[in-house]
Amino acid sequence: xxxxxxxxxxxxxxxxxxxxxxxxxxxxxxxxxxxxxxxxxxxxxxxxxxxxxxxxxxxxxxxxxxxxxxxxxxxxxxxxxxxxxxxxxxxxxxxxxxxxxxxxxxxxxxxxxxxxxxxxxxxxxxxxxxxxxxxxxxxxxxxxxxxxxxxxxxxxxxxxxxxxxxxxxxxxxxxxxxxxxxxxxxxxxxxxxxxxxxxxxxxxxxxxxxxxxxxxxxxxxxxxxxxxxxxxxxxxxxxxxxxxxxxxxxxxxxxxxxxxxxxxxxxxxxxxxxxxxxxxxxxxxxxxxxxxxxxxxxxxxxxxxxxxxxxxxxxxxxxxxxxxxxxxxxxxxxxxx
Amino acid sequence: xxxxxxxxxxxxxxxxxxxxxxxxxxxxxxxxxxxxxxxxxxxxxxxxxxxxxxxxxxxxxxxxxxxxxxxxxxxxxxxxxxxxxxxxxxxxxxxxxxxxxxxxxxxxxxxxxxxxxxxxxxxxxxxxxxxxxxxxxxxxxxxxxxxxxxxxxxxxxxxxxxxxxxxxxxxxxxxxxxxxxxxxxxxxxxxxxxxxxxxxxxxxxxxxxxxxxxxxxxxxxxxxxxxxxxxxxxxxxxxxxxxxxxxxxxxxxxxxxxxxxxxxxxxxxxxxxxxxxxxxxxxxxxxxxxxxxxxxxxxxxxxxxxxxxxxxxxxxx
Numbered sequence: 001x002x003x004x005x006x007x008x009x010x011x012x013x014x015x016x017x018x019x020x021x022x023x024x025x026x027x028x029x030x031x032x033x034x035x036x037x038x039x040x041x042x043x044x045x046x047x048x049x050x051x052x053x054x055x056x057x058x059x060x061x062x063x064x065x066x067x068x069x070x071x072x073x074x075x076x077x078x079x080x081x082x083x084x085x086x087x088x089x090x091x092x093x094x095x096x097x098x099x100x101x102x103x104x105x106x107x108x109x110x111x112x113x114x115x116x117x118x119x120x121x122x123x124x125x126x127x128x129x130x131x132x133x134x135x136x137x138x139x140x141x142x143x144x145x146x147x148x149x150x151x152x153x154x155x156x157x158x159x160x161x162x163x164x165x166x167x168x169x170x171x172x173x174x175x176x177x178x179x180x181x182x183x184x185x186x187x188x189x190x191x192x193x194x195x196x197x198x199x200x201x202x203x204x205x206x207x208x209x210x211x212x213x214x215x216x217x218x219x220x221x222x223x224x225x226x227x228x229x230x231x232x233x234x235x236x237x238x239x240x241x242x243x244x245x246x247x248x249x250x251x252x253x254x255x256x257x258x259x260x261x262x263x264x265x266x267x268x269x270x271x272x273x274x275x276x277x278x279x280x281x282x283x284x285x286x287x288x289x290x291x292x293x294x295x296x297x298x299x300x301x302x303x304x305x306x307x308x309x310x311x312x313x314x315x316x317x318x319x320x321x322x323x324x325x326x327x328x329x330x331x332x333x334x335x336x337x
Numbered sequence: 338x339x340x341x342x343x344x345x346x347x348x349x350x351x352x353x354x355x356x357x358x359x360x361x362x363x364x365x366x367x368x369x370x371x372x373x374x375x376x377x378x379x380x381x382x383x384x385x386x387x388x389x390x391x392x393x394x395x396x397x398x399x400x401x402x403x404x405x406x407x408x409x410x411x412x413x414x415x416x417x418x419x420x421x422x423x424x425x426x427x428x429x430x431x432x433x434x435x436x437x438x439x440x441x442x443x444x445x446x447x448x449x450x451x452x453x454x455x456x457x458x459x460x461x462x463x464x465x466x467x468x469x470x471x472x473x474x475x476x477x478x479x480x481x482x483x484x485x486x487x488x489x490x491x492x493x494x495x496x497x498x499x500x501x502x503x504x505x506x507x508x509x510x511x512x513x514x515x516x517x518x519x520x521x522x523x524x525x526x527x528x529x530x531x532x533x534x535x536x537x538x539x540x541x542x543x544x545x546x547x548x549x550x551x552x553x554x555x556x557x558x559x560x561x562x563x564x565x566x567x568x569x570x571x572x573x574x575x576x577x578x579x580x581x582x583x584x585x586x587x588x589x590x591x592x593x594x595x596x597x598x599x600x601x602x603x604x605x606x607x608x609x610x611x612x613x614x615x616x617x618x619x620x621x622x623x624x625x626x627x628x629x630x631x632x633x634x635x636x637x638x639x640x641x642x643x644x645x646x647x648x649x650x651x652x653x654x
Contacts, residue, residue: 056555058551058554058555062461062462086557087557087558087559088557089557090554090555090556090557091555091556091557091558092557095555095556096552096555096556098548098551098552098555100548103547103548103549104548104549104552105549105552106549106550106553106567106570106571107549107571108567108570108571108644109567109570117558117562118556118558121556121557121558121559122557166552169556170556
C-alpha cells in the first residue's frame with residue numbers, strides 16, 4: 001500500500017464524429033496506489049467509462065482517440081505500448097469487468113473454453129493445465145459445482161453467476177489492477193452486494209488495486225478508499241472517500257448527494273434532482289460545464305473554465321465559487337467542520 | 338435432438354404433397370399437347386388421339402392425379418414421353434453432373450464470400466470495403482445468362498483458353514473435365530459469392546460491435562482469434578441459412594448456367610422436358626428439387642442446434 005501503481009495525467013480522449021469532436025474525457029488526472037480501491041462517480045455520459053477504457057486503450061478504433069496526456073502503469077508508459085505488448089498488458093496487468101455480465105461472455109462457447117482461451121493467452125501452460133486452473137478459479141470465487149459450470153454455456157448461468165465467472169477469469173492472471181465498469185448495475189440488489197463483497201474479498205486476498213466505475217454513491221461509501229467525481233468529461237472533485245463523505249465541496253457533488261434516496265425520508269416526499277441536463281460534449285471548454293445547472297453559478301462561472309484546486313490537503317475541487325479564502329456552503333448553510 | 342430431427346422429417350411429407358399437387362396442376366396449364374409434341378406436327382389427328390389414350394391423357398384430370406399420386410407413393414415416377422425411359426433413372430444420371438459444378442461453386446462462393454465479408458467488416462469504411470461491396474452489389478445484380486455469354490466470348494472465343502460448351506470427356510483425362518468446369522462454376526458462383534460476402538459483412542459487423550467482443554479484447558486475446566473464432570462463430574447462423582438456400586438453389590438454379598454451357602445436368606433436363614411438354618419428367622424433376630430443398634433446410638436446422646446451443650428444442654442439459 002502507499003506505492004503508486006497507476007498515474008493518469010491530463011488525459012484527453014476525444015471522439016471524432018460526423019457532427020463534431022466530442023470531448024468525452026477532457027483533461028483528467030488521478031492516481032491509484034497498490035491495493036487501493038478508487039471510485040469514479042458520475043452520471044451517464046460524464047466520461048467515466050471512457051476514462052477507464054482509455055487506461056487499456058480499448059476505444060472504438062476509428063472514432064475514439066487519446067489526444068494528449070500520459071498514462072503510467074507501474075513504470076510503463078501505456079500510450080507507447082506496441083501491439084503485442086498491449087495484448088499482454090490487457091488481461092495480465094489490468095483486467096476489466098464490464099457492466100453487463102450476460103453479454104460479456106461469448107454466447108457460443110462454453111465457459112471452460114473461454115477461461116482456457118484467456119489463461120492460455122497469458123500463461124505458457126497446456127490446455128489441460130489451463131482448464132484445471134480455470135476450474136480452480138471458479139471455485140475461488142464461490143461458484144458451486146465448478147466442474148459442471150466449466151461445461152456450461154453462459155446462457156445457462158444467472159447474471160450473478162456470469163459476473164462471478166468474469167471475475168474469476170480476470171483473477172486467473174493475477175492482475176495488479178482490475179477496472180470494474182459498473183459491475184453491479186445489471187444485477188439484482190441482493191446479488192450486487194455479493195459481487196461487491198467478492199471484489200473486496202479478492203482485494204484482501206490478492207492485493208490488487210481496483211478502479212470502480214459507478215453512478216451509485218452508496219457503492220462508493222461501501223467500497224472505496226479514494227473517489228473522483230466526474231462531470232461532462234472533467235474532474236469536479238477528487239479526494240479520499242472519507243473526506244468526500246464528510247466534507248463535499250463541489251455543488252455537483254452536493255446535487256448527487258441530495259438526489260440519493262434516504263431511508264429517513266417520508267414515502268410521499270419527492271426525490272431531489274439536479275435540474276437541467278449535462279452540456280453537449282462537442283461544445284464544452286468555454287465555461288464551467290456545470291454552470292447551466294448550478295444554483296450558485298455567477299458570471300465568472302459562465303465565462304471561464306475553473307481549474308482543479310487543492311482546497312484542503314488531498315482534496316481537489318474545480319469550482320470558481322470555492323476558494324481557500326472564500327468558501328461556499330451547501331444550501332447556504334455552514335457545514336460541520 | 339433425435340426427437341426434433343424426427344419431427345422435422347415428418348413435416349417434410351405435407352410440404353412435398355403440396356409441391357407434387359402444384360406441379361401437377363401447373364404442368365397441365367402449359368399450352369400445347371404432349372402427344373402432338375411426341376409425334377411431331379405431321380402426325381394425323383387419329384394418331385395423336387391414340388397416343389393421348391396410351392399416355393392416359395384422355396382421362397379426367399382427377400383420375401390422372403389419383404394415378405400419379407398412387408404411383409409416386411409406390412416409388413414409380415413414371416416414364417418420360419420424350420426419352421421413353423423411366424424418369425427416376427434419367428434424373429439419377431443427371432444429378433451427379435449438376436453437383437459436379439454446383440458443389441464446387443457453392444464451396445468457392447462460401448470461402449471467398451467469408452474472406453471478403455470478414456475483411457470488409459474489419460476494415461469497415463476503407464477503400465477495400467467500398468470496392469468489394471460495390472463488386473458484391475454488381476455480382477448479385479448480374480444477369481447470369483449475360484455473364485455466361487460474356488465469359489464464353491472472352492475466355493473461349495477470343496482468348497481460346499477454355500472450351501465453349503459441354504462437359505468434356507473423362508476418357509481424355511480429368512484435366513479435360515476440369516477445364517470444362519471452370520466457366521460454369523465461375524458463373525454459378527457469382528451470385529452466391531456476392532450474397533455470402535454481404536451477409537458475412539453485416540453479420541460480423543453486428544457481432545464485433547457487441548459487448549462480448551469488446552470484453553475479449555479487454556482480456557488481451559489476439560485480434561485474429563477474436564475475429565476469426567469468436568466473432569465469426571457468433572455470426573454464423575445467418576450464413577448457414579443462406580448456405581442452405583444457395584445449396585438447394587443450385588440444384589435448380591443451374592438451369593440458366595447449364596443451358597448456356599450445354600452442361601448435361603438437371604437444368605438442361607428440365608428445360609428439355611418443358612420444351613417437349615414431358616409432363617411426367619417435369620413433375621419428377623421438380624419433386625426431386627423440392628425434396629433437396631426440404632432436406633437441406635432440415636440439415637440447416639440440425640446444424641443450428643449444434644453451433645447455437647440456445648436453439649435446443651428439448652431444453653436443459
